[in-house]
Amino acid sequence: MGSRMPGLRHLVSIDDLSLDEIKKLFVHARAFGEDLRASAELCRGMIAASLFFEPSTRTRLSFESAMLRLGGGVITAADMRNLSASKGESLADTVRVVSGAYADIIVLRHSSEGAARLASQYASVPVINAGDGAHEHPTQTLCDLYNLWLERGRIEGLDVVLAGDLRYSRTIHSFAYALARFGANVVCVPAPGFEMPDYVLQRLREEFGVEPQRADAKSLGDLASQSDAVYLTPQKPHQLSLFTDARGFAVARVDALYMTRPQTERHPSGAQLENYVQLGKRQLAAESLRDAVVMHPLPRRDELSEEIDSDPRSIYFKQAARGVPIRMAILASLLGRLAVLEREPVVTARLYPVQTGPNPCANPTCISRTEARHVVPQYKVSSRLPLRVHCGFCSHEVALHLVGCSTTRHWHEPDSSELRKVRPDHLVFLADAAEAERLGFVAATRERSPA
Amino acid sequence: MGSRMPGLRHLVSIDDLSLDEIKKLFVHARAFGEDLRASAELCRGMIAASLFFEPSTRTRLSFESAMLRLGGGVITAADMRNLSASKGESLADTVRVVSGAYADIIVLRHSSEGAARLASQYASVPVINAGDGAHEHPTQTLCDLYNLWLERGRIEGLDVVLAGDLRYSRTIHSFAYALARFGANVVCVPAPGFEMPDYVLQRLREEFGVEPQRADAKSLGDLASQSDAVYLTPQKPHQLSLFTDARGFAVARVDALYMTRPQTERHPSGAQLENYVQLGKRQLAAESLRDAVVMHPLPRRDELSEEIDSDPRSIYFKQAARGVPIRMAILASLLGRLAVLEREPVVTARLYPVQTGPNPCANPTCISRTEARHVVPQYKVSSRLPLRVHCGFCSHEVALHLVGCSTTRHWHEPDSSELRKVRPDHLVFLADAAEAERLGFVAATRERSPA
């Protein structure tokens, strides 16, 4: 693992930013957006490196435009995939070289989850995650939030409908977490077969105290006619406009409707696209949507009809355009040209290297697996009792079988209360007793039968 | 169709520019060319997006160099083809997003004819056509004209020989129209089997009053020995140097010889390349070419011998280099930094959307077909009697079978004089009586047998 440089900030996850920092970004983004050409000296002489290990032209152009509009320069590798495969260089090495003198900031897109986290640990300049597999894409989420904030003046307490593919869309999961964090209410209206996954609901519950409840979405009309809506609200006093009865929380007035396309590239074959919702004039006619802004991360397919493009509520092209000023604010802040970021990030979970035993992360597209030769796995402890552990790179939960202590060389069942006594950095993750024995661990029998 | 923004100019076709505007562009280009580094503040803070849906490195680098020399920035997608195919985004959506905040001007290259016209209808910034399939490449044509103007001081009345592939070369057709528009005389000396197509001659005749005549090209020597030369001259007083007798117009003194390579990628298999002309020292020795400049759009193959590279008449490398200053003038004008363009373009044919019936354009590579899901076909009416209609995107002529009126729901034979009474925006193009019936049209019998 590379050394942490004090005062060097990255944007790997939206959780790296405090709510206060995010709001400051919005204020600067709004100023940039008012005259995109007015800040052409702010980052003069600085260089951003666009390192795209998988192509994503739209995201890349948005970042590069933002950097140019700040007066900076850009060096671009639009598709490093083949290169890195053929020469076999580790991501850590690439990042160390590029951050040595080539660039003052790195914008990284990668197909492996956790790639940006890894890069941030080796870079001597700020790293921005421009999408790491199915994991995070924080500038997209910030752009979505920024749009809400700009259109509605606030985020807290807004009622936001998420519609379409709530199962496979990375965008929508990150957006849901962020809305919960900001105290907005979310109504899930999935296409049939595309419901929000349990692990997302679980995180919403555990981290933000959001309890899913049945929603009465009949006021959404056609949009909700085929699906069971779910209402997600932070544990705060509810909005006056909402009340609950036997049918669940009523969806009376929606502030924003966020539509997504089916993420067919991640679907199991046979997903029922024929029932996928299409948002058109008829759907938008619902009374509850009268004042809602319609958002979509684009590109769209059939789920968003071109017939509503000229509807004043449709802001999805503006939404995309606002990706430039929000990225300007992010770049300029990380480059130290705006007073937005604290010296140290909000402390989120601490990461520990796996010093004994195999990689506990089972996600095959995690950077700890795709670059297994070069990467020391890392984990974070989300809860001590019961013990819950996530991969430090891709954030997937680690399935616990047997858990050892690297100093006592004892192993425990994962639900053993003795695990409280093991220091987090001494945890060892073992598949079974045979593996434990092979690595020199013995069962913690003494602890099981108290003296 | 997107909304027209007043005062927003595009360069989709050279016909979008008046002769006066073109001449002003030339004057500015000449100034830029005298010191390429002298205007590095003119477009400071502005960004051009190079959107190349098919690669064309030379054209792209020329535009990007021009923008940088104006002090602007560039964001580049050198090959968007795969991207757009995989994500299935419409060109209209791409253009709306990119013109939202990413860029202040779009340079578009596309493999479908009419793509740039479509893009211009959705963009909120100027669009420059950098080649749309086999349709137009107006900055190449402007560059060719600019070279003539710079070398000869004028274009009107010049005698220009077009040689080589006059059949499949987009460059040469556009150049021929432009020369006719400027009042130059053209001598066609095609390679055998590569004669100028009838539809080009027809447009030259109808639009510019140019009547093809037999030319006596024996003074061109070897160059013309294998082909029948054709002389094209605007209906204006002829040059003194020209006279006609039984052998046709004599080609006495040529101002410019424009050579082209065979467009083998567009050939039917079996085109007779073995008879293709090669321009070398022997051909250039003809007396009539003594003062001619030799032009070629490059890249070349065997048709332009390297043995004449050092001949002072060979200007083809200068010609390519001058692509930068002329593109500087075009970019700066469209960006509003030079006083060249009128607020509104010369009105050419008005475009009408096809509101009833199928797409009348039969060109399979027209953008109205390659993006049929997203594009409402458009047409323009070139003549009322006889009725002649062209596709609004790719300019291909529409083959008329039955023609209906969307208000009366009558259909007519395409040569019916009753069609004069149908408003242009009410025309409906029908394949046959069965289709007419299916769409609810009836034969205009009353009109056929007058009451």
Next chain:
Amino acid sequence: MGSRMPGLRHLVSIDDLSLDEIKKLFVHARAFGEDLRASAELCRGMIAASLFFEPSTRTRLSFESAMLRLGGGVITAADMRNLSASKGESLADTVRVVSGAYADIIVLRHSSEGAARLASQYASVPVINAGDGAHEHPTQTLCDLYNLWLERGRIEGLDVVLAGDLRYSRTIHSFAYALARFGANVVCVPAPGFEMPDYVLQRLREEFGVEPQRADAKSLGDLASQSDAVYLTPQKPHQLSLFTDARGFAVARVDALYMTRPQTERHPSGAQLENYVQLGKRQLAAESLRDAVVMHPLPRRDELSEEIDSDPRSIYFKQAARGVPIRMAILASLLGRLAVLEREPVVTARLYPVQTGPNPCANPTCISRTEARHVVPQYKVSSRLPLRVHCGFCSHEVALHLVGCSTTRHWHEPDSSELRKVRPDHLVFLADAAEAERLGFVAATRERSPA
């Protein structure tokens, strides 16, 4: 061949630079490196064209960063291979067009040896060789030398160990020549089967008077345990620290250890990678390496263990980062913005075009063969007696069979002393008597039997 423009300098080979020019480059590079953002006006308004006929992202980004840090602009073709193949344009034409107005300097990467030399003969702006096949990569070599100079304060008299693949690595050959030229001592410690080739040793001997001698490398410990070390020293007074006995020159104190990866892409199949040396903590523990800096051109694979990344002697990431300031110095010098280069380069061997007979160069990846249709072969005469001739593009030695004189039309055996009388530009290279006869040459019998 294009015309030579007086005062136009290129960097095709490191031999194009005098030692004095190189040292001046180092001084400027050091100044640039001290504050990478301090020179952002030096090349304002100038444009570099990155023409990469094969992808090499690292080299490209390094150059582009350097140009941007100088305030210049960059136009990029990251992979021109397919383009040029499909349109069949010659490299000479591409270079003439791009240097016409597109760019003020060309950075060229090509898979054919000699491509940059060819380009420099046609360009009207400076050409920098960013790697031409297995031939040269002078900015990499300059970067390596610069690192030595910066770390050690000098190059002359340093003891440098070259380890790993000394057979197939272009980098290492160029570095060895340069070290010899600067008067450094080299200790070759190849991996078994990867010994320095004879032609490199021969050039070291002939050009720089370096005589290979057996080296006693036992003080290098593990690093040298499997190989016979060779000591290369210029014919100058040896360092005090070195002495020779029956075991050869002792390697007492090493200034720099330069490690290379196996160039597997150029290996014959079956090269013994299992015996390839790995540099780790154990190898670095050798007493003689106590003060050595560890260098590597990157990317690395297993030959350079990540366990020494944090060793203070490991400078390979700094080494890569210093590629930016040294390239800034190179770009700014060639662009005439630094007083580094003399008006004319150090005269190296003169090149002669092959005016009669076939191309004498047998290297199939030489640009004279890969672009045989467009390139007139060139040769240089390295020695008159015995006659030795090298290709003017790729520098491969020409195997001499029969040698003719283009004026007398006589042919000679290659070891004939009569060849001294033939002017270098009159030499004709013939495969055998049959070819000689076909081309009208007769045996120089008179000269063999003196009158």
